[in-house]
Amino acid sequence: MKRQRRTLENKLVTIRIIDKVGPVLILLGLFGVMSVLYPGFLSVSNLSTIGVQAATRAILALGITVVIISGGIDLSVGTVMSASMVTMGVFTLYLKVNMVIGILVAISMGTFAGIVNGLMISHGRLPPFIATLGMLGIAQGAALVMSKGYSMYGFPESFQFIAAGEFAGIPIPIFAVAAATLLVYCVLYETKTGRYAFAIGGNEEAARRVGISTKRYKVSFYAISGCFAGIASVVLSSRINSAHPGIGFGYELDAIAAAVIGGNSLRGGKGSVPGSVIGALIMATIRYSLNILGISSFWQQLVLGIVLVVVVYFDQMRAMRLPE
């Protein structure tokens, strides 16, 4: 009996280590393969570019992490990001609002979309997949309507500092990701919202029976995800120095893949915050590698689709390794 528990605990520890180290090994493996295929891949400027490109995905993935831990899914983060940056464009370029307020508007827009997602799921009893798929369409449509389908240019020069600026030789987006990581980590492990995300993802009925207002907390989880889509939109918009209504579509797949590679199970109740960031780095490295190897964007779509499927397959396998 005692011996059995020993081995069980050992097995659990082993699985935890694999979960933690696995994503890092994948990333190092990618770097290794690429430095063979493309000598000079590991230059500071390349890595810095990957870091900046990963920043948007990492911020999206961090927001989605909270939702995935609670057993939900958010397919809308990509187009919500588009809608948020277009809203920022409308406010700052057409309505001539101060850029700082424009940034807050973008973040509010994302949060608002997240709250609507949460209300549809908790109070409207829609499955998260359908509710956020609907929001994917709604946000895409809203972005196109507001921008009339055009890219919006003319943000003040200082706005570019968010993506292009450096502090102590480190790009600002890296700091943004670090701050977002710390924030999500604190929310998940130090607040009721985070603890209840794990509880609801583990056993929603149990959470409800101990008196947790599962509806209210679900709204918060999706609000966090939406809020992070808003923050990501600011970083991305600064990088492309414009607001583009079509740019976000597809980012949701990267963000979900990043979160799952990082060790967040789509069945809920289990998660890793640093894992999501590593996952985002993996996704950005794959994309960047395909680019510099000259592989067409059509093939890239195909490859990234396969990556997502394979990642979720391994997530399912991971669940079967655990004893009942």
Place this chain on the structure above:
Amino acid sequence: MPGKERLGMSDVPVVEMIGMSKHFGGVIALDKVDFSVYPNEVVAIAGDNGAGKTTLIKILSGVFTPDEGKIFFEGRKVSIGNPMDARNMGIETIYQDLALADNMDIPTNVFLGRELMKPLFAGFLKFFDKKKMILESRRLLDSMRISIGSFGVPVQFLSGGQRQIVAIARSIYFKTKVLIMDEPTAALGVEETDTVLGLIRNLKEGGISIVLICHNLTHVFTVSDRIVVLKTGRKISERPAEGTDPDEIAKIIITGRDEKTTPNA
């Protein structure tokens, strides 16, 4: 009221339910049932499937509201509108499926929904008092004379009996007066059943009244002071455990008649 005749028992029931009726569409789940629980008492509710046992305890735990009837708690008339009302009064329920968050460890489960917080920055911010929650969980399990080594492991990896004990620990931490247990021994092995039955007796000695639903009449007689038998929504028998035996109760459950008592008259 048979309970009142028991020696040393307080006159005021902790819980007194009078004329409980509940319909689900055309189905009468409960028909004018009186039910009371006295301090330091273990009451078993026996009966076949569909007798109304679950409906009765779900009314007491706030999951259902009765169509008719009054509930008194410690002599005061109360209405229990939802599970939170029940818990705030000190009525806790452990369902058969235990309702644990399987992916989380013991202290997290014990305090789930009612985490202990410590103030920081003169009370402007509150953080989880993780250390205290771990210590209190340990103290709680020690007080039940139970030792579970694997404190940091998700409870899904504990045995059925250990999980039951975690559920009990969670239910008794917050000044519980009445503990409702639905089939606590159904999924357990022989040794673990003994542990849980022993625990029920300890809880009773510790001043908690227990309402027990249990199909196994041997287990019922090991711990109960009083046995109430329901059949198709009516109370057909109510007896102190002393002076009767499992065979007699089984006969009452099957025949639906108890010659010795005429309840609800």
